[in-house]
Amino acid sequence: MKIQNILYIYLLMLPLASCTHVSNSGGDAVIERKIENLLSDMTLEEKLGQMNQISSYGNIEDMIGLIKKGEVGSILNEVDAVRVNALQRVAVEESRLGIPLLMARDVIHGFKTIFPIPLGQAATFDPEVAKDGARIAAIEASSVGVRWTFAPMIDISRDPRWGRIAESCGEDVYLSSVMGSAMVKGFQGDSLNSPTSIAACAKHFVGYGAAEGGRDYNSTFISERSLRNVYFPPFEAAAKAGVATFMTSFNDNDGVPSTGNKFILKDVLRGEWGFDGLVVTDWNSAREMIAHGFAADDKDAATLAVNAGVDMEMVSYAFFKNLPEQIKSGKVKEEVIDEAVKNILRVKFRLGLFDNPYVDEKRPSVMYDESHLAAAKRAAEESVILLKNEREVLPLKETVRTVAVVGPMADAPYEQLGTWVFDGEKSHTQTPLAAIRSIYGDKVQVVYEPGLTYSRDKNVAGIAKAVSVTAHADVVIAFVGEEAILSGEAHSLADLNLQGAQSELIAALAKTGKPLVTVVMAGRQLTIGKEAEESDAVLYSFHPGTMGGPAIADLLFGKAVPSGKTPVTFLKAVGQIPLYYAHNNSGRPASLNYKPLEEIPVEAGQTSEGSSSSYMDAGVQPLYPFGYGLSYTTFKYGKPKISSRELSSKDVLTVVFDLENTGRYEGTEVVQLYVQDKVASVTRPVKELKRFTRVTLKSGEKKTVTFELPVSELAFWNIDMMKIVEPGDFALWVAPDSQSGEEIGFRVID
Numbered sequence: 123m124k125i126q127n128i129l130y131i132y133l134l135m136l137p138l139a140s141c142t143h144v145s146n147s148g149g150d151a152v153i154e155r156k157i158e159n160l161l162s163d164m165t166l167e168e169k170l171g172q173m174n175q176i177s178s179y180g181n182i183e184d185m186i187g188l189i190k191k192g193e194v195g196s197i198l199n200e201v202d203a204v205r206v207n208a209l210q211r212v213a214v215e216e217s218r219l220g221i222p223l224l225m226a227r228d229v230i231h232g233f234k235t236i237f238p239i240p241l242g243q244a245a246t247f248d249p250e251v252a253k254d255g256a257r258i259a260a261i262e263a264s265s266v267g268v269r270w271t272f273a274p275m276i277d278i279s280r281d282p283r284w285g286r287i288a289e290s291c292g293e294d295v296y297l298s299s300v301m302g303s304a305m306v307k308g309f310q311g312d313s314l315n316s317p318t319s320i321a322a323c324a325k326h327f328v329g330y331g332a333a334e335g336g337r338d339y340n341s342t343f344i345s346e347r348s349l350r351n352v353y354f355p356p357f358e359a360a361a362k363a364g365v366a367t368f369m370t371s372f373n374d375n376d377g378v379p380s381t382g383n384k385f386i387l388k389d390v391l392r393g394e395w396g397f398d399g400l401v402v403t404d405w406n407s408a409r410e411m412i413a414h415g416f417a418a419d420d421k422d423a424a425t426l427a428v429n430a431g432v433d434m435e436m437v438s439y440a441f442f443k444n445l446p447e448q449i450k451s452g453k454v455k456e457e458v459i460d461e462a463v464k465n466i467l468r469v470k471f472r473l474g475l476f477d478n479p480y481v482d483e484k485r486p487s488v489m490y491d492e493s494h495l496a497a498a499k500r501a502a503e504e505s506v507i508l509l510k511n512e513r514e515v516l517p518l519k520e521t522v523r524t525v526a527v528v529g530p531m532a533d534a535p536y537e538q539l540g541t542w543v544f545d546g547e548k549s550h551t552q553t554p555l556a557a558i559r560s561i562y563g564d565k566v567q568v569v570y571e572p573g574l575t576y577s578r579d580k581n582v583a584g585i586a587k588a589v590s591v592t593a594h595a596d597v598v599i600a601f602v603g604e605e606a607i608l609s610g611e612a613h614s615l616a617d618l619n620l621q622g623a624q625s626e627l628i629a630a631l632a633k634t635g636k637p638l639v640t641v642v643m644a645g646r647q648l649t650i651g652k653e654a655e656e657s658d659a660v661l662y663s664f665h666p667g668t669m670g671g672p673a674i675a676d677l678l679f680g681k682a683v684p685s686g687k688t689p690v691t692f693l694k695a696v697g698q699i700p701l702y703y704a705h706n707n708s709g710r711p712a713s714l715n716y717k718p719l720e721e722i723p724v725e726a727g728q729t730s731e732g733s734s735s736s737y738m739d740a741g742v743q744p745l746y747p748f749g750y751g752l753s754y755t756t757f758k759y760g761k762p763k764i765s766s767r768e769l770s771s772k773d774v775l776t777v778v779f780d781l782e783n784t785g786r787y788e789g790t791e792v793v794q795l796y797v798q799d800k801v802a803s804v805t806r807p808v809k810e811l812k813r814f815t816r817v818t819l820k821s822g823e824k825k826t827v828t829f830e831l832p833v834s835e836l837a838f839w840n841i842d843m844m845k846i847v848e849p850g851d852f853a854l855w856v857a858p859d860s861q862s863g864e865e866i867g868f869r870v871i872d
């Protein structure tokens with residue numbers, strides 16, 4: 123036997139009282155042995171300590187006392203490397219077992235360098251952008267000792283009233299799965315064990331985005347079939363991508379709060395998907411089961427949560443304080459606690475914390491590195507969606523000499539960062555006004571008058587001033603939208619029109635007759651039909667982050683060409699909610715045109731207007747459909763050829779077509795493949811996105827695009843709650859958005 127092996131066995135047999143010697147090197151089997159050894163030496167208190175996450179107290183001495191006693195497994199919200207090391211040193215060198223702490227922080231779309239909000243990243247339809255953004259966030263966050271983030275948020279979000287839509291990848295199952303998995307890979311890097319990798323967290327499991335009325339934290343009523351067909355897949359994809367942790371959601375679904383839901387945590391997550399990482403509650407969500415009326419008191423809440431399969435509790439101490447008694451009385455088995463602790467230790471070992479618990483305090487700062495800013499700019503550039511461009515107002519022509527910049531979002535460095543920015547600083551933000559001046563100031567004269575001081579400003583006094591600066595301008599660029607506070611957690615809205623007097627501002631600018639470019643910066647899709655109508659061009663930018671300014675400036679002046687697509691359906695009116703493209707058909711599908719209410723005669727007969735599933739005053743057509751976005755150039759789609767019209771469920775369907783750039787600019791098109799299962803044992807969506815890719819073409823260039831889709835990916839949870847491909851007729855579309863393209867039929871024969 124080799125000497126190393128003997129040494130290795132010897133090390134494994136060493137008593138683990140002083141765990142500063144435990145190392146995380148080795149594969150899974152080795153890690154499992156180490157976990158077992160460590161566990162066998164832990165007291166019940168120490169086990170419950172591992173299951174306890176606290177939020178950082180300002181007073182470090184208080185935390186030190188708890189850590190020494192082994193009462194803390196993880197700390198949330200410590201972002202100072204010196205303090206992180208000081209606390210870690212106590213855990214590793216002064217607690218009995220020396221188990222390192224797991225330092226957590228909400229690093230949602232960047233740490234210091236802020237990328238577009240996740241909804242904006244989804245608008246890029248570019249998983250590389252999502253992966254790079256998460257990688258950079260991990261590099262910056264880990265440099266101060268953060269090794270766990272609570273992202274990606276992959277809740278399917280079909281209600282823009284819900285403020286947290288900003289944090290999501292939008293309404294689509296496939297897009298959310300692809301972008302969410304890319305983020306997991308970015309955060310976690312090639313190996314969790316690398317010091318720049320941080321554990322990702324798939325949240326919020328599950329159904330949180332379906333909150334009734336779009337009101338945050340509200341109940342959901344999602345059937346098991348919808349959970350499986352719509353809400354689970356992004357989470358299953360994250361689990362497959364190796365996500366280290368999951369977070370339970372605040373909502374109760376069909377009466378069962380996720381934090382106490384055995385079906386989702388045990389049967390599905392552990393049983394069906396084989397997840398072996400750790401599950402954390404959301405902030406106080408175990409105790410919130412009392413307010414839900416699901417748990418009687420803290421004891422009950424802790425019992426329900428751990429018995430359902432939760433491993434760690436965020437901030438509320440219900441586990442630590444109550445589980446000893448519950449174990450004594452037999453309400454919780456100690457094996458349940460052991461399983462939870464194993465899951466937690468497994469993540470700590472995989473992160474390499476036992477070997478490298480400390481962060482290098484002396485390392486030169488990596489924050490706002492040039493390469494990080496460049497990646498953030500690219501992300502912002504790709505995320506902007508061109509919704510309208512009448513008479514090719516954009517890109518601005520060389521004949522433009524004077525540009526009037528107006529609107530409350532033109533120079534709002536804090537607001538353009540968006541929600542969930544705890545660490546990014548507005549002093550590093552580059553606003554559109556600053557970027558237009560600094561990059562294009564030698565080519566055009568810039569006159570600036572915000573008109574309104576912030577997005578909710580109702581004081582119309584400044585509008586006249588804004589109008590007056592347009593007098594000598596060749597073009598007006600109006601930056602409107604939402605301040606950061608208007609979206610995000612607990613920031614739902616019932617009205618999605620532009621806030622304050624922004625609509626009046628746009629109307630007044632439109633009246634000047636000058637070419638009007640409206641740039642919207644917001645945390646969600648707003649109902650901007652009226653303002654879009656009044657504008658010649660509209661660029662939509664979900665809060666674009668640190669580098670939003672230069673990205674938008676380059677798009678306006680044509681150095682970059684828009685390529686973003688809507689990751690959500692844009693509505694004409696808030697009353698159309700829920701409106702999403704992948705809906706099932708009713709028995710009376712709505713016609714796409716509807717008559718204005720005024721045209722319906724007085725005393726019209728009950729059935730004179732027909733009977734279809736629509737709104738008399740708004741119809742069912744969106745303002746802009748899912749997947750929509752223009753370019754400065756134009757693309758021609760050739761007729762797709764498919765590999766066969768008859769396929770078996772084991773085949774791979776190949777779709778080939780030509781894409782040609784028929785315009786004057788080089789540009790990138792996001793080509794999309796949609797599928798419909800025509801007849802099934804349960805009704806299926808009218809269209810579902812199955813593939814997309816970004817194709818860049820020079821003016822006049824043509825490329826052949828190939829999509830490969832295994833027929834097995836047409837499987838769904840059917841009437842017998844089995845995931846299968848049901849033989850029969852299908853349709854597919856290759857298209858620039860969810861409403862275009864020619865239907866092509868094919869059949870699955872077995």
Ligand code: NOJ
Nearest residue numbers: 228272325326404405611
């Ligand atoms: C509550 C939020 O729902 C969750 O997304 C976040 O990660 C935690 N708070 C921690 O801040």
